[in-house]
Amino acid sequence: MKAAVLREARKPLQIEEVPDPTPGPAELVVKVESCGVCGSDLHVSDLPGALPAGTVMGHEFSGVVVEVGKEAAGRFQVGERVCALPFIGCGRCVACLAGDPSQCPTLQTTGLGQVPGAYAEYVRVGQHEALRLPESVGHRQGAMVEPLAVGLHAVEKARLAPGARVLVIGGGPIGLTVSLWSRYFGARAVVMSEMAAGRRELAGRFGATDAIDPTREEVGPAFAKRAGGAPDVIFECVGVKGLLQQCMNLAPNRGRVVVVGVCVEPDTILPAIGVVKELDLRFVVAYHKRDFELTLALLDQGRISSDAMVSDVVSLAQLPAAFEALKHPTIQCKVILEP
Ligand SMILES: [Zn+2]
Numbered sequence: 004m005k006a007a008v009l010r011e012a013r014k015p016l017q018i019e020e021v022p023d024p025t026p027g028p029a030e031l032v033v034k035v036e037s038c039g040v041c042g043s044d045l046h047v048s049d050l051p052g053a054l055p056a057g058t059v060m061g062h063e064f065s066g067v068v069v070e071v072g073k074e075a076a077g078r079f080q081v082g083e084r085v086c087a088l089p090f091i092g093c094g095r096c097v098a099c100l101a102g103d104p105s106q107c108p109t110l111q112t113t114g115l116g117q118v119p120g121a122y123a124e125y126v127r128v129g130q131h132e133a134l135r136l137p138e139s140v141g142h143r144q145g146a147m148v149e150p151l152a153v154g155l156h157a158v159e160k161a162r163l164a165p166g167a168r169v170l171v172i173g174g175g176p177i178g179l180t181v182s183l184w185s186r187y188f189g190a191r192a193v194v195m196s197e198m199a200a201g202r203r204e205l206a207g208r209f210g211a212t213d214a215i216d217p218t219r220e221e222v223g224p225a226f227a228k229r230a231g232g233a234p235d236v237i238f239e240c241v242g243v244k245g246l247l248q249q250c251m252n253l254a255p256n257r258g259r260v261v262v263v264g265v266c267v268e269p270d271t272i273l274p275a276i277g278v279v280k281e282l283d284l285r286f287v288v289a290y291h292k293r294d295f296e297l298t299l300a301l302l303d304q305g306r307i308s309s310d311a312m313v314s315d316v317v318s319l320a321q322l323p324a325a326f327e328a329l330k331h332p333t334i335q336c337k338v339i340l341e342p
């Protein structure tokens with residue numbers, strides 16, 4: 004099959020012929036119909052040594068089952084439309100049985116150097132991590148379930164009280180899904196702070212009640228003016244140096260800061276600010292299987308939508324150039340590969 008392969012950090016992906024995946028006993032092979040390009044792929048492909056040479060990335064995908072492993076027969080059939088968590092767990096440990104495979108001790112991740120990802124014609128997934136798409140949910144929506152689940156998990160961990168005032172820092176795909184779920188779970192105000200005008204406009208379609216341009220206004224007073232008070236919860240959805248301290252400075256006493264952005268360099272904070280304000284600082288990653296299930300159910304019922312996030316659709320041949328373009332400031336939001 005053809006796949007977009009990372010040969011070297013900071014170099015464009017290469018379209019290569021690679022071996023077709025074969026399913027293990029508890030695995031399926033899925034023909035990729037849609038796969039989102041994730042900001043974390045852009046990040047990690049630029050860090051020398053972060054991924055082994057030959058990695059096929061792509062962890063936000065949906066497609067059609069084309070092969071079913073021995074143990075998975077009866078649970079899944081060829082032709083079924085699925086998406087999957089981008090992990091393959093053992094299926095037997097406490098974490099796997101609880102639908103929390105990211106905590107499996109023998110976890111293999113998909114698209115980050117272990118299991119080859121979905122920037123390819125086919126991808127191998129675990130039967131326990133795969134979920135059927137309801138009939139009304141298309142493949143493009145299926146590929147968006149993963150980023151929606153990231154936002155859902157972050158908002159669950161934030162334990163929003165009904166009527167909370169929420170500040171979302173960063174309007175990329177994750178900031179947008181965090182904003183969508185904050186609204187869904189009853190926030191009174193969801194204010195997004197984002198430098199790019201295009202993303203601020205998009206925020207309104209993802210539940211934000213207002214948006215701030217942090218280059219033109221001071222975020223604290225601007226938030227209070229729009230939300231009628233200080234933020235109960237601040238979601239950091241960018242992951243750059245210095246931002247965590249800024250969030251701590253913005254938070255009121257006993258406020259909560261939820262860190263969703265992934266900063267990959269050392270950063271300093273002044274712990275005394277956190278102590279004096281008695282801040283609740285949480286770090287979150289990934290999701291449970293139930294986050295995928297709830298997302299699919301609500302997409303099926305038409306109660307949430309992420310369609311507005313898709314800005315471009317590219318073929319496998321177009322992916323390397325599109326991937327490079329996304330590394331520079333861009334108006335695109337979510338680029339979808341349809342091999
Ligand atoms: Zn992602």
Ligand SMILES: [Zn+2]
Pocket residue numbers: 092093094095096097098099100104107108109
């Ligand atoms: Zn396990």
